[in-house]
Amino acid sequence: MWDELENALAWYAAAPNRWLQNARQDLSAAAEWIWVVLQGDFAEEQTTAQLATGMVISMVPFVDQLCDVRDVVANCKNISEDSDNKLHWFALAITLVGLIPVLGSLAKGCLKIVFNGARKAVTSGAVKALDGAVWAATRPFIEAGIVKLNQHLANPAVRRTLAILKIDNVFKYLAGKTRVLKDATSASALVKAFDTIIDVLKQLAELMDRWGTAALQTRVGQLLTKVQAVRDKAHTKLTEVVKPLQDMLERIARRLEVEADMTYRASTNALNPHAFKRPQLEAEIAALKAETPPWVKVRRTAPKRAKRTCPPIPEGYPDISKASQSPVLVNKFDTFHTLEPAEIPPGTVLYRVIDPNSADNSICWMRKEEFDQLRSKDDWRDRFAVWANWNSNGEFVTYTVPPGKPLKVWEGETASQVLKDRDGNLIKADDKGNHFWTAGGGKQIVLDPGDLDKSHLGSRQPTEWGYDSFGEGLDLVGVPTLTNNWYEKK
Incomplete structure (x- = not known):
């Protein structure tokens, strides 16, 4: 447990001083740390480097679950403020859909980057209503997610995983997985994923009750009550958002197929999803509309x-x-x-x-x-x-x-x-x-x-500034870097 907590610690938050000063023996400090993590927002402003690091760290099951619990708790807090708002339930559905157990670790980690973009479109207010304009409002955020996904796929650990699994065209693979996920999506499947997260939350709550102060125990109890209240309404409310969610998944699958096609054409006579390529103009436009960088x-x-x-x-x-x-x-x-x-x-x-x-x-x-x-x-x-x-x-x-x-x-x-x-x-x-x-x-x-x-x-x-497009600072492996390219006029 301690090793898993420390792996999570490296990604989510600094350890309480008491934890570090007492050779990991201050359990109340550990309880406080778990509480702080669960109270965090979606961390929507993570850089691509952080997202990539998070996906690699998430290979540790406890850390992956902690990430999922954190996001679901954030959704539940929004729903508690306005339980009749369909967009809040739609955002929860986007969080839960990636937890339906039809994806392997690789697909889940990759698609989570894209789904984060979709969820941000909803939580930021870009999506105004669950109508025919959902995709138009969401697409700039999806495009920004595709850019970040390209950067994530350049991570050495991800590259090795792709090689071991013999996945040559990763975008085609992810498009197929997205459609499998779409077919498996239903209110019952979303609720089942929700229940799985609640079970993990209860385990964490038990640790916080055992290790934490009386005041912390009270707050943990209130959190569980809030999440359970959302769960009690979940099947009815999630039923109302399943269709727009399935439509979005189909759109995402098609967008990944387009990326697969562009990746094929980016390399001469070979499928090579890892060849260096600049972001497409359309992707840059979408990324700027989703979030304008300082430059x-x-x-x-x-x-x-x-x-x-x-x-x-x-x-x-x-x-x-x-x-x-x-x-x-x-x-x-x-x-x-x-x-x-x-x-x-x-x-x-x-x-x-x-x-x-x-x-x-x-x-x-x-x-x-x-x-x-x-x-x-x-x-x-x-x-x-x-x-x-x-x-x-x-x-x-x-x-x-x-x-x-x-x-x-x-x-x-x-x-x-x-x-x-x-x-x-x-x-x-x-x-x-x-x-x-x-x-x-x-x-x-x-x-x-x-x-x-x-x-x-x-x-x-x-330059030591990286090869990425929007300042995330990833190093690409396998790119033909530092090779002169003198254009000979014909």
Whole structure:
């Protein structure tokens, strides 16, 4: 029991000081700790790293059950405040459906990430009613969950499990499991899962009664009474939400099949669910609508407005005008807020931040002093106006200007970038006329890749900011990291 409690401790909360100071002999401190864990909210703001860690730790049965009990208790607290609110019961149903015993540990851990997104859509108020608009309101949260699921699947422990189980296309596998779960979903099955959780809660309550103070015993008793009151109404109330829950599960299964298809096409001639890939534009839009990260600005206008006209192009400098003959340089003047032609002296080291799929010899670079000022991936995205579907980061490469003549480039402040869909339409951040912006302001360099000499390119190095899309900080195993990728023009 103590070892299992300590595993849970590493994930959920700090141990009470008395517990640590008394060599694990203060049972009342342990009782208090269990109580604090059960009183927690859903922990909706967990990062992907925390979610992944939680899924690995949940291989310990006690810890997995404690996680489930915690979520059910949080649902019951909401229902107790308004037991006639169908959305509260729908949120409970989403929590319970993953506990119906038709999923193995792998599928349960993976689908819990997606289901957490669905539940957050309900508990955050995005879902207004159980009508035909449920999926439209839930989908941005599901898309954010898919992004986090991709990160979770890169975890080394999960990777090894997939290999042992010989699961090549994990998204197809999860889609199938979701449909099995849908077919098994009924009010009776949800109530049975609820009863299983109540049994675990009663065991925990017994420990808290045995170890805790009289005051804690009273509070535990009140909690059990509250949960039992919800249980008494559960069959009738859950019957009312089974159909929308089944509909949501079918939608999720279909979305996982789409991800399976995109994963297949992401790798040449092979199914490879673990190949590195940037988030799709649609996934990034959904993730931003579900939760806006600090590097994204929600506003009407650009913090750093882009240049509207291209300056004259001096002889020998890259043509960044609308009339440029180079496809990679056309209109690149509008990536600047301010700009001027500049000559980079021989021996100067330039830096380029990239992900494993990026070409080494592309147009965007920066000086060493700019690179050294960057403290995080958020800082880089903010200052150099880079959307996640453009570049996931993770690595950088250097280029040393060779002896001889200077390198002619354009240099200046990076302009803000607004998020657009594939048709070029601005994505609405809200109903107040705001859009999603990256601020810009970092001093960038735009050059002609044809002016670079491959022999003066440095080896790729890690940024130490991870390969993830939204700042969760996971390391990917099996990704072709730190491998130079020089694009040879054909």
